[in-house]
Amino acid sequence: MQRERGMSNEPDLRRDAPAFHRNVAPIRSILLDLLGGRSGDVLEIGAGTGQHAVAFSSALPDLLWWPSDFGTTKLDSIEAWRIHGGGANLRAPFTLDASASDWRLGRHGLAAELRAIISLNVIHISPWKVSEGLFAGAGKYLAADGLLILYGPFCRDGAHTAASNAAFDADLRRRDPSWGIRDTVDLQTLAVSNGLELRKLEPMPANNFTLVYGRNQSWPGNLTSIPRAGEVSG
Numbered sequence: 001m002q003r004e005r006g007m008s009n010e011p012d013l014r015r016d017a018p019a020f021h022r023n024v025a026p027i028r029s030i031l032l033d034l035l036g037g038r039s040g041d042v043l044e045i046g047a048g049t050g051q052h053a054v055a056f057s058s059a060l061p062d063l064l065w066w067p068s069d070f071g072t073t074k075l076d077s078i079e080a081w082r083i084h085g086g087g088a089n090l091r092a093p094f095t096l097d098a099s100a101s102d103w104r105l106g107r108h109g110l111a112a113e114l115r116a117i118i119s120l121n122v123i124h125i126s127p128w129k130v131s132e133g134l135f136a137g138a139g140k141y142l143a144a145d146g147l148l149i150l151y152g153p154f155c156r157d158g159a160h161t162a163a164s165n166a167a168f169d170a171d172l173r174r175r176d177p178s179w180g181i182r183d184t185v186d187l188q189t190l191a192v193s194n195g196l197e198l199r200k201l202e203p204m205p206a207n208n209f210t211l212v213y214g215r216n217q218s219w220p221g222n223l224t225s226i227p228r229a230g231e232v233s234g
Helices: 018-035 051-059 072-085 128-141 163-175 184-193
Strands: 040-045 063-069 114-120 142-152 196-204 208-215
Touching: 018 051, 018 114, 018 142, 018 196, 018 208, 040 051, 051 063, 051 072, 063 072, 114 128, 128 142, 128 184, 128 196, 142 196, 184 196, 184 208
Parallel strands: 040 063, 040 114, 114 142
Antiparallel strands: 142 208, 196 208
């Protein structure tokens, strides 16, 4: 990042993600609809550069925003962005392995029940065990009316939604066979097994989606087909 005039000579650890500038506005709009005016703790998994954490915590000042990431090297950028532009409701970042069986959130100061867990552009660039851990953690930590919010590219019923996504998926799998664009049907299986249900499937720019899961009030239930496009209300 370019250093502003008058700042210290310490190295600027803020990293810039080009995707942030493309997707921050539409994701912020969704989050305002889902979480606006609500209070509680929000855990961001895979906070990356930290830019989204600053933008969303600023837009949702009644929430305590807790950014985390698996890569300890990313925490420097998240913390630098927090210091540069974060408000009092943006907490210091911490390391979290989402695939772990016990996230041990209490030691970081989070509430026992979370208002939301959000993960942006993570599960297609991580092993499947991370997806499993995300849904297991949501089943364990979400409040009764809490939400699991995922953003990124997804397959629908075994098919890609765009040729560009198919090419992207092939490239991901070449780079790491454990990566790849996940199918909403497979995620539905994880949701049901952890007492969750799909509440919203929102098409987003650039062939992405926002998926929103909440607790299944009839849990335990039976696996049903995931709603197709247009069948999930906002």
